[in-house]
Amino acid sequence: MSSDYENSDNEYYDDEDDMMLEDEDGSASEMDVDAFDIDYRTSGKDKLKLYEVEYDPLSQRDVEKMMQQDVENISGIFGVDSNIAALLLRHLDWNKEKLIEKYMDNPTAVNTAAGISRPERSAEPPRSSSRSQPSQSLLNLGPRRSSRRPTAEPPKSGKTKIIERISPPVEEPQAFVCPICFDETQTETYSLHCEHRFCTSCWNTYITSKIRTEAEHWVTCMAEDCSLVAPDSFIRKALQEDNSTWNRFQELLVRHFVACNPSLKYCPYPSCTYTVSCPSASSRSSLTTIVPIVTCGASSSHKFCFGCHVDDDHRPVVCGVAKMWLQKCQDDSETANWIKSNTKECSKCQSTIEKNGGCNHMTCKKCKYEFCWVCMGPWSEHGTAWYSCNRYDEKASVDARDAQSKSRASLERYLHYYNRWANHEQSAKLSMELYAKTEKKMDEMQMTSELTWIEVQFMKKAVDEVFKCRMTLKWTYAMAYYLDSGNQKELFEDNQRDLERAVEELSELIESPLEPESIPSLRQKVTDKTVYVQKRNEIVLEDTAKGLLEGRWKWNCSIEGFD
Amino acid sequence: MDARLRRVNKEIADCKNDKTSNIVVDLIDSSPYHLRGSFSGPEDTPYQGGHFEVDIVIPESYPFQPVKMKFITKVYHPNVSSASGAICLDILKDAWSPVLTLKSTLISLQSLLCSPEPNDPQDAEVAKHYMTSKSSFEETARYWTMIYAGGPGKGGVPKATKGGTMDEVAMAGLEKAHVDQFEAIGFERSKVIDVLRRLNYRGANVAKINDDRVVEELLK
Known part of the structure; x- marks a missing residue:
């Protein structure tokens, strides 16, 4: 069977196309196997096509590792605890260079702004030793009971030194009342090192509400005007067993990190937590030479453009052109253009009038004003001989006609591209129906012929290809609209x-009616055509990408981005 | 008893026990989550002597999310919507802290009346008035305090009667052109002012209220 196909393949190219195709990879014999290869990238990852960009799908875990590296780096340079390093980095939007520069310049100011230490006040008890070393002015994390029994905190290794401040003797022996919930039965409290104490359950509700409702990863102390920020270890502790909120918190941190890094993008598909790293498309100027279509690691259907939000895949046109085109299509200005080229206004009541036949003696339906369509002057002055409309100034008439025909021509040009663009869009939209129909046909084929399920997959593959190519075709019309005429455009x-x-x-071929006896030949034709279409699509994409480069x-x- | 209820009950009790601050919080119906707060206008301001009522709604996640407040009493102030009573104040939004209470928030409202922030307005029309002519703004604010908040009219009124019809219009926070328009139809000027003021015929509201409606009110 395989040789059969090989044969037909060659035949095909010989009769119908004189194109030389160097690459024999996609020959028909391999098609059946290919049908099951969902992710084409994995098979061809080693050699990227010209219209593809290099990128890495990252899981949330991977991004967390990147964050961890940055945190450890800063923690090592400054000699601070990793919780503090994380807050510093988040405060300066993960810009390490800026952080190092600012921190070296004035660590106290940075610490204050990042919510790590409070602004210095004279009233504060002297803590000279902890001032000099920020790592020690650490947050008071240990749960404390108001019974003043110091809780045994397991000593943490490394730089993390938790200073468990024994409550000063000033504290009244009376029971602690949380200033938020006024619950006297709550005995366990937490506080940041600002010593604003609140009960554990209030902290829990507060942090949960910040993370869940406000999607906020920057959680400040609950006290009024206190700008201290809760570090991760504190949040983890306060959330207690609530792992789902903790996970949400982690996700928010990742999102913030990704948003701060131009070479990373969060997958836009709902509830997807993957990230894509595409350094080659990180600058705006790169978007004039490449179309960075990427797929996140979660699913091969999570395809999106790294550079814009215009469409999932707008190859071969670059983001700027795609955006302009869509804007043009949405713009009312085209409607206005139509009105301009097809209508005139009644010179008395300004109603818009479209003349769709009849003579030039117009009577406004609204105000009953009678006028001449040619010169727009009142009809009464024309008498019966309007053809020699002498009110019509020669120069003005030429200008007017020129302006009108120009506007008409530009409108027609636009409509030419728009109709084709919309047609492919419409066809692609109907692909769901086509899939359903094809599915039926495939069932039919299995029943009426000898073909097995695997062998009829060529139909699905063909529909896939048609869909893909219609997407390409659609955007080629947007591209052609903006291309300057010349050899390249031709x-x-x-x-x-x-x-x-x-x-x-x-x-x-896909839509043609099925006849049992012609199935084998149909199969052959469809399979061949699919390969051919695939090649043609590659040619368009490759050539455009090459042209961009x-x-x-x-x-x-x-066009935005181009000089 | 859940934490929110306990907290709200305590706050209501605190306000009752505190006689010095002049802040009152009352139940509107049986629900402790829909309240009415009131305070007196701060001294040495156009709001002096007025009694201002505030609608208070305690959200589900109180005190971790801010309480919702808006003025019931009409207030002529750049940070308060003259139409809806909505308030533009940071602590009612992102600067909220769970340790703030109904009482402290109402005190903040009171002090907002002392120090308007025309650069961050809720009501652009009023803010414009404030920026262009502070004295004229204060006159209107005093007038509003008098007619809506039961303030003593003594301070501002004599001047207004002397000033003639122009001031009367400005003090009601109306546009002269609007008053003239309806006066031209043949209604008494004072009646026009009264009706337009009642309909809050100002700023963006003008577009929403059609002329027929105004005439209808005038004919009543």
């Missing part, structure tokens, strides 16, 4: 035409 449009023709042919494309208007 070449581009040749490629576009070849792909479009092939896709239409394949579509037709070379700066070969000339645009007919200025």
